[in-house]
Amino acid sequence: KLFESTFGLQYEYALITGTLIIVAYTFLGGYKAVCWTDLIQGLLMMGALIIVPITMLNHLGGFSEAMEIVAQIKPEALSMGEGVSALAIISALAWGLGYFGQPHILVRFMSIRSTKEIPNATFIGISWMAISLIGSCFIGVLGIAYVDKFDLSLSDPEKIFIVMSQLLFDPWVAGILLSAILAAIMSTASSQLLVSSSTIAEDFYRRIFSKEASSLAVMRLGRLGVLLVAVVAFLISTDKNSSVLSIVSYAWAGFGASFGSVMLFSLFWSRMTRIAAILGMVTGAIVVVVYKNFLSSYLEIYEIVPGFLCASIVIIVASLMTKVRPGTKAAYETMLKNL
Structure with missing residues (x-):
């Protein structure tokens, strides 16, 4: 979607390019490559999610004016007298439960050098997530106000960050901000690929089928796992309208x-x-x-x-x-x- 909006590149070609790049550096670099790229990509994402909403607020005339615009825009459900239900609130809060089961997050703590470093790692991890999530929410809410105030045509709401980056910033700055989307995609995808391949090679093959397997055999199977999972992910992603x-x-x-x-x-x-x-x-x-x-x-x-x-x-x-x-x-x- 990013390549399609920015370069006019056909969706299928963009998908193939992204898949090949992610598989290549995961395949060759392994866990250390994923950790270092995650650090840089995480900082890039957090920076973009701070800069974009602040700039949006400035163009909207401040927080109070933005909220007034949002308050005047009533979704169909609200105009019919239906408020936000308790189930909707529970569903939104329940997203927090998902963090405890994310393999690509848990593996970072599992591979930590010492338990003494866990408090610092926890503080850094939670701080990053809190800042990034708050920035994301602000972009969504302010996006509603911006689209209404400046009468923009936005066919796909998921592209609000892309549109704001292109409208509000110099092309060079916009390019850096838009690369934050690639950072989000690549950091998650490579981490999931690595965890999945490790599970196939270590947890299933070595522990269940061949306990005496050599490190070379396990490594080769792990790389094969990266390719297999990437192919499945690629096939799921071919649905452009999802x-x-x-x-x-x-x-x-x-x-x-x-x-x-x-x-x-x-x-x-x-x-x-x-x-x-x-x-x-x-x-x-x-x-x-x-x-x-x-x-x-x-x-x-x-x-x-x-x-x-x-x-x-x-x-x-x-x-x-x-x-x-x-x-x-x-x-x-x-x-x-x-x-």
Whole structure:
């Protein structure tokens, strides 16, 4: 979408180019390459999400005037007397549950050099997310005011950042700001590719099928995993009309419900058992898929909510019905001591 709007490049060609670049540096550089590029890309994203809304505010005449414009624009639902429902608020807040189950975020903490660095890493991570999310929300809200005040034609609301960058800044500055979109795409995609390939090579192949596998064989299988996952992602992305937000929210719910619940119980409940963790992950994933595709029309709530709740219930019940493995309590206490 970025290349299409900026360069007039055909969607399919842009998709192929992006896929090849991301796969190439993930394939060749591995974990260290992804970490360093994530640092630079993260700073670029945060900077863009601070500069763009501040400039938008300046052009709109300040925060109060922008909010007055937004207040005058009433969506159809509000004009019909329907306020924001409790389910909508719960759904919005439930996005926070997804963070606990994101593999590309968790792996950063898993690979940290020392537990003493976790507090600083936590502060940096949460600060970055808070600033970036606030900036994103401001761009969305101010975008409504800007489009209305200057009577812009915006066919795709997801391109508001692209349009604002092109309208408000010198082409050179706009180019840097627009590269922040590529940074967001590439940092997430490369991290997910790396985690997925590592899971295929290390967790499945080496631990289940071939415990004596050589490092070379595991590395080759990991690279093959990168290619396989990239191909699947490419095929999903060929649907030009699909919403980026809807795809991300679906994946976010799946990760949060299946892995997030297990992570939280692992950190705060020493009684959780191995079988309960497995059942919780399976339950969370299944409930999200089933609810999204078959039950969402009956109760409009973000699918992570029922998925997370069901996974948590299964973890609690299964843990109480099964025995804790020897050494679990000691390992849990050691973890708390180190933290």
